[in-house]
Amino acid sequence: MSNSEHAHSHDHSELSATELRVRALETILVEKGYVDPKALDLLIETYETKVGPRNGARVVARAWSDPAYHARLMENATAAVAELGYQGRQGEHLVAVENTATLHNMVVCTLCSCYPWPVLGLPPVWYKSAPYRSRAVKEPRAVLREFGVTLPAHSEVRVWDSTAEIRYLVLPLRPAGTEGWSEERLAELVTRDSMIGTGLAKAPAELL
Amino acid sequence: MDGAHDMGGVAGFGPIGMEPNEPVFHSEWERRAFALTLAMARPGGWTIDMARFARENRPPQDYLSKSYYEIWLAGLEQLMAERGLVSADEIAAGRPLQPAKPVPVLRADDVAAMLQRGAPTLREAKRPARFAIGARVRAKAVETAGHTRLPRYVRGHLGVIWCVHGRHVFADANARGVEDPQWLYTVSFDGSELWGAAAEPDTKISVEAWESYLEPAA
Structure with missing residues (x-):
């Protein structure tokens, strides 16, 4: 066995049973003509490079900047989000919930992983994990503390468990000291977690 | 079905593990499992709730020991087997053993439209x-x-x-x-x-x- 052949077989022995199973499955599905390999690549590329939390950040920044857009977003988030070109799968029925000085909203899916894909992309692992799904509805303030968020004692917490096809986008509080900022600059303050409700928008000082 | 997926309020799962700068996928097989699952909904013809049930309808120890995309994969295999699209022996063999069924296929040209349409309820x-x-x-x-x-x-x-x-x-x-x-x-x-x-x-x-x-x- 040459060195290169040895390295090759060694690589294969390190493939997990799951990796091998997915490879086998894809081979079978392509050979049977059930899937178009180019469609697979396009699906991956879409969610790795096009659809993600920058979409939602644009929506939030627009809502912070434009009172009429804010009103449309709160009235019909699906239509308002579509104005910016974001719509479709896992965002067919969107609802925006707004944080205030005395109210904090947080989103979870205790039964699986429902998440507003067109505005936030695919969910992070923690959102789909047992600790978050089990605890968000019972001890949201403790969960928020783990995310480094401490709320004022008098504020109410509202947790939205996505058990149907309604998907929630949290509209975070606009940080102080951002008067007159452009939408592009405001969007840099809007983190993924601030739109799930496990974080707050960044303060201007946090921008590098 | 009251399975392990119904997690609201269940005690003992511990702290939440955040990952700074988390990638969308953590390995190549996750990418492929994700794409195969989305693409196979067209030839498979199943609804989102059929897919959810295929994922959650398993013994608690199985559900809890699998990673997220491992559950997707197990659900996908089950949905395909139920419809006679791909059998367990084919997956074991790593190649087709039975003839393909005539089914509609999601083409690359149709991906954007399919995602944009979604499935309003x-x-x-x-x-x-x-x-x-x-x-x-x-x-x-x-x-x-x-x-x-x-x-x-x-x-x-x-x-x-x-x-x-x-x-x-x-x-x-x-x-x-x-x-x-x-x-x-x-x-x-x-x-x-x-x-x-x-x-x-x-x-x-x-x-x-x-x-x-x-x-x-x-």
Whole structure:
């Protein structure tokens, strides 16, 4: 066995049973003509490079900047989000919930992983994990503390468990000291977690 | 079905593991499993609730020991096997053993349109909603052997109608291939109603509930 052949077989022995199973499955599905390999690549590329939390950040920044857009977003988030070109799968029925000085909203899916894909992309692992799904509805303030968020004692917490096809986008509080900022600059303050409700928008000082 | 997937309020899962700068996928096989699952919905013809049921309908120890995309993969294999598209012996062999079935295929040209269309669940309202905003309701204390989206932690508890969303495809029926649309509500529960003395102060928890999940409360 040459060195290169040895390295090759060694690589294969390190493939997990799951990796091998997915490879086998894809081979079978392509050979049977059930899937178009180019469609697979396009699906991956879409969610790795096009659809993600920058979409939602644009929506939030627009809502912070434009009172009429804010009103449309709160009235019909699906239509308002579509104005910016974001719509479709896992965002067919969107609802925006707004944080205030005395109210904090947080989103979870205790039964699986429902998440507003067109505005936030695919969910992070923690959102789909047992600790978050089990605890968000019972001890949201403790969960928020783990995310480094401490709320004022008098504020109410509202947790939205996505058990149907309604998907929630949290509209975070606009940080102080951002008067007159452009939408592009405001969007840099809007983190993924601030739109799930496990974080707050960044303060201007946090921008590098 | 009351399985391990129904996690709301279950104790003992520990701290939340955040990952800074987390990638969308953590390995190549996750990318492929994700794409195969989305693409196979076209030839497979299953509904989202059929897919959810295929993922959640497994022994708790199996559900809890699998990673997220391992569960997707197991669900996909089951959905395909049920429809005679790919059998377990083919996966074991790593190649086709039975002839392909004639099925529609998701082409690359159609990916953007498919994603943009999604699968809206709102249907025409044929009669008025039973409950109005502000009405007090109780989530039924029912168990079902099939798919349901009424989580255990709200069953039997008193809540308030917070929002009326229109008439939506009913998940429990959609898992059996029947839309049976019903009025859908957001129902809000006080933390203390759900968790008693263990509740944190000033918390409200809401779920979406179809009309048949609810009964009027005084």
